[in-house]
Amino acid sequence: MAARHRAGATGGGLVFIDVDDFNTINLTSGHKGGDEILKHLSAVLEGATARIGRVCRIGGDEFALVVSEGGDSDVARAAALSRASMCTK
Numbered sequence: 411m412a413a414r415h416r417a418g419a420t421g422g423g424l425v426f427i428d429v430d431d432f433n434t435i436n437l438t439s440g441h442k443g444g445d446e447i448l449k450h451l452s453a454v455l456e457g458a459t460a461r462i463g464r465v466c467r468i469g470g471d472e473f474a475l476v477v478s479e480g481g482d483s484d485v486a487r488a489a490a491l492s493r494a495s496m497c498t499k
Contacts, residue, residue, distance in 0.1 A: 458495035
């Protein structure tokens with residue numbers, strides 16, 4: 411991802427997201443079912459955070475949310491929004 415520079419831009423951060431007990435989903439739904447769930451989670455995360463950051467899949471059941479601007483409270487808010495969006499879908 412190319413770095414973006416804006417006048418007055420500050421901070422930013424990185425939020426790591428790991429889906430708990432995802433192996434259970436693969437065991438009960440198979441890897442194809444697990445892949446579909448990961449695609450759905452990715453879409454949910456992207457939809458919830460599109461205005462504040464960029465979602466990337468790291469691998470397996472792990473994602474990262476890159477928050478390009480803001481301070482610690484903005485990154486914490488992005489993390490809370492990510493968690494809430496995944497828990498309600």
